[in-house]
Amino acid sequence: MKxxxxxxxxxxxxxxxxxxxxxxxxxxxxxxxxxxxxxTASATRGxxxxxxxxxxxxxxxxxxxxHTDNPKAEGxxxxxxxxxxxxxxxxxxxxxxxxxxxxxxxxxxCREVLGRVCTPQEKADFAAYVLSVK
Ligand code: HEC
Numbered sequence: 001m002k003x004x005x006x007x008x009x010x011x012x013x014x015x016x017x018x019x020x021x022x023x024x025x026x027x028x029x030x031x032x033x034x035x036x037x038x039x040t041a042s043a044t045r046g047x048x049x050x051x052x053x054x055x056x057x058x059x060x061x062x063x064x065x066x067h068t069d070n071p072k073a074e075g076x077x078x079x080x081x082x083x084x085x086x087x088x089x090x091x092x093x094x095x096x097x098x099x100x101x102x103x104x105x106x107x108x109x110c111r112e113v114l115g116r117v118c119t120p121q122e123k124a125d126f127a128a129y130v131l132s133v134k
Contacts, residue, residue: 020097058115
């Protein structure tokens with residue numbers, strides 16, 4: 001019984017942690033380097049992007065509109081008023097662990113805020129910022 005429990009735990013554990021936030025950030029940086037060789041992600045640029053008022057989107061004008069000024073705080077969807085779990089992996093272990101999930105929400109939220117997809121550089125900077133918030 002005990003051994004079986006440990007085995008199941010390891011299986012679940014290894015799937016859930018297939019990607020760490022750092023690995024996802026590394027992936028995003030690699031993608032950015034394909035369009036801009038030598039690119040390094042900047043948490044400072046990422047924070048500016050996170051807080052900036054953008055134009056072009058229909059739903060909101062900044063990432064902070066739904067995710068609040070603090071990535072460690074619980075957010076709130078400005079239209080549906082539904083709660084959004086914090087974005088920062090330092091307080092929310094689910095975040096930046098599933099590349100498909102990350103891509104899906106980047107695509108959707110960037111369209112809503114900027115009216116276009118985010119560039120690979122913007123995504124890497126954004127992730128660098130959110131991961132840096134301890
Ligand atoms: C209109 C509200 C809204 C705005 C504005 C918004 N988001 Fe989000 N975001 C969401 C929701 C809803 C989720 C997913 C809910 C959940 O997973 O709890 C989410 C999740 C994410 C995730 C998923 C992270 C993960 O690993 O789970 C990323 C990345 C993200 N948003 C990036 C952005 C960026 C970049 C911007 C600004 C360009 C932005 N968001 C603006 C509502 C918003």
